[in-house]
Every structure is written in C-alpha cells, then in structure tokens.
Amino acid sequence: MLIRRRPWQEELAIIDRTMKAISGISDPEELVDVYWDGIGELLPIGDYVALSRRGVEPPAYLITRSSRFTEHFNPWTQRDRLPRLTGGLLGEIAYANAPVIIDDLPARLKADDPGRFYLDGFASLIALPQYDGGQGLNITIMLLPPGAELDHAAVPMLHWQAGLFGRGTQNLVLRNQLASALATLDRELQTVGEIQRSLLPAQLPDIPGVDVAAFYRTSARAGGDYYDFFPLDGGRWGLFIADVSGHGTPAAVLMAITHAIAHSQPGTHTPPSALLTYLNSQLARSYTHHGTFVTAFYAVLDPRERTLTYSSAGHNPPAPRPRGPRPLPR
Numbered sequence: 001m002l003i004r005r006r007p008w009q010e011e012l013a014i015i016d017r018t019m020k021a022i023s024g025i026s027d028p029e030e031l032v033d034v035y036w037d038g039i040g041e042l043l044p045i046g047d048y049v050a051l052s053r054r055g056v057e058p059p060a061y062l063i064t065r066s067s068r069f070t071e072h073f074n075p076w077t078q079r080d081r082l083p084r085l086t087g088g089l090l091g092e093i094a095y096a097n098a099p100v101i102i103d104d105l106p107a108r109l110k111a112d113d114p115g116r117f118y119l120d121g122f123a124s125l126i127a128l129p130q131y132d133g134g135q136g137l138n139i140t141i142m143l144l145p146p147g148a149e150l151d152h153a154a155v156p157m158l159h160w161q162a163g164l165f166g167r168g169t170q171n172l173v174l175r176n177q178l179a180s181a182l183a184t185l186d187r188e189l190q191t192v193g194e195i196q197r198s199l200l201p202a203q204l205p206d207i208p209g210v211d212v213a214a215f216y217r218t219s220a221r222a223g224g225d226y227y228d229f230f231p232l233d234g235g236r237w238g239l240f241i242a243d244v245s246g247h248g249t250p251a252a253v254l255m256a257i258t259h260a261i262a263h264s265q266p267g268t269h270t271p272p273s274a275l276l277t278y279l280n281s282q283l284a285r286s287y288t289h290h291g292t293f294v295t296a297f298y299a300v301l302d303p304r305e306r307t308l309t310y311s312s313a314g315h316n317p318p319a320p321r322p323r324g325p326r327p328l329p330r
Contacts, residue, residue, distance in 0.1 A: 003150045014041045028172045047143040049118045051094045054137040061094040090115035093127045097136045100127040128159045130166025189221035196252045199259045209303050224251030230269045238269045242296040272298045272311035
C-alpha cells in the first residue's frame, strides 16, 4: 500500500489549523503534541521513534519519544528518565547528520541491536534530523509496517517542515529560559531596590523654622540616587544629595558605598567642602573606575542664622525660591 499525500486543499487546511493552534502555545511539550497531531492528519503514520544527542557524549544518544513507550516522558523536565543507548542502527542514524531512508529494515536490523525493541516488526523508516549549528541533535524517525510505503517525493517537504519545527521548538525553549532568567533578575533587582531604599532616611528631620520635604523615585528597580541628613553641632543640619552615573545594580551598589563612606567619619561633615573632599578621595581611590562617577551636593543649614552654606561636586546647584505664591505671568 502506497501512502500518498492528500489533495493540496486538504493539506493547506490541516497545516493552517495546526499553525493557528501552536501559535498560542508556550510549553514546548504541548507544542510537539499538537504538531504531531497535525502530521498524523497529513500522513497516517502511527509509529515513530525520536532521538536526541543534545547534551550527551558520543556515541551515546537518548530515546526521547516512541510509539512503543508505555509511559510518557517529558524530554525537557524528565531527561534523566529517558532510555540512553549506544551504537546499533539507531546510533548510525543519530550521528549520520543527514536524512536517512531505509527500505529494507528487517535485513539491516541485527538480533543484538540495542535499539531492536523500537524497530522490530517494521519494514522501512524515514529519519529526518533537526539541525542546530549544523548538527542534527534531534532526529525524528517515521516507521512503516510491512505493506506500507511512503511516496519518497514527499520526503523533501517533510524534511523542510521537520527542520523548521525543530528550530521553532528550540526557540520556544530558549524564550522560556530567557523569561525565567529575566524574572529571576527582576526579583533580584527588586531586592536591590528595597535594600537601597532602606539606606535612605527613615523619616525627615524636624528642623525649627524650616519645612523639609523629599521625593524619591528611581528610573528602574534600583539606581544611584541618594539623599541624606546629618545632625550637626549647634542645631545645624547637613543636607546631602548625590547621584551615581548609570542605572540598576551597579549604580545602587556604588550608592550604598557612598552612603557608607559618608557615615564613616562624622567629623568630616563640616565645612561642606571637607565632606566632598573626603568622599572624592575614597571613591576615586577604590571605586570609581572605567568612567563611573558620582556627583554630589552638600549643604550645611543653620536655622538660627538662616544661612545655607554649600559645596557642589558636579551636581546641580540649589534653586532658591521665595516664600509665598508666585506672581502670575502677564
């Protein structure tokens, strides 16, 4: 019996329905199942075996799927439970790195072949590799019983389809791995951001005659923005604002270092230039390399004298604003 392809209109309808179904799938195992259901409609071939040499040392290979399996294994999550073989006819196919068609399977299959369980009783096979970097790391083998014959003219298109499907499946696996890695990274950045915000003042100081307000929002989960207050002798207060170049974890780490240095020697907090000089010497000596830098503004507020004395290291200068409502523009 010659297994022929369906009329092109029927094939188109099956392929279109299959492509629609797999377009919304994120699980690679589900993707394979839906794809094989579609192939089963195109070609009534019910027996198969799939091989993989991904992640194994030659000449070994894994049996990832078989119509003779009595238990279904997920090749991505249960890889350690997959049968592992070496040599035999399946070994030749696994490392052929090319399509293989065998029309005299019983004559080629030896009695002691390690893969005999998966091949015994079939008359022919068609093995199609899915390439990754030019190597057929996964191989799908269609098995035909005695009396069945597949039109060999259909094999080139089947090889094309199997190759594209293999790349699509691997891309889906990589996408899921990337999504998982990004989710882990995002959780880490959230933790870094929480640690960073814990270094900011828990509450604003109560300074007689002065209203103090602060607003803080980073451009990402974590960043290099920093502000602080230092109580000084005589009722004075040190007001500190700094910004580390860049964003994310590196900026947050350097911000934490800046915080630690600024708090390490209370006696350097006045006059304003003394604190910035001390910070600069410590940061430049050990931390600010390869273009990384910190801008800073530090001021000493004396509420009794109503004075603000400051020093700036590359940071924006203060913007004094008069009390009371601003006049409306004419």
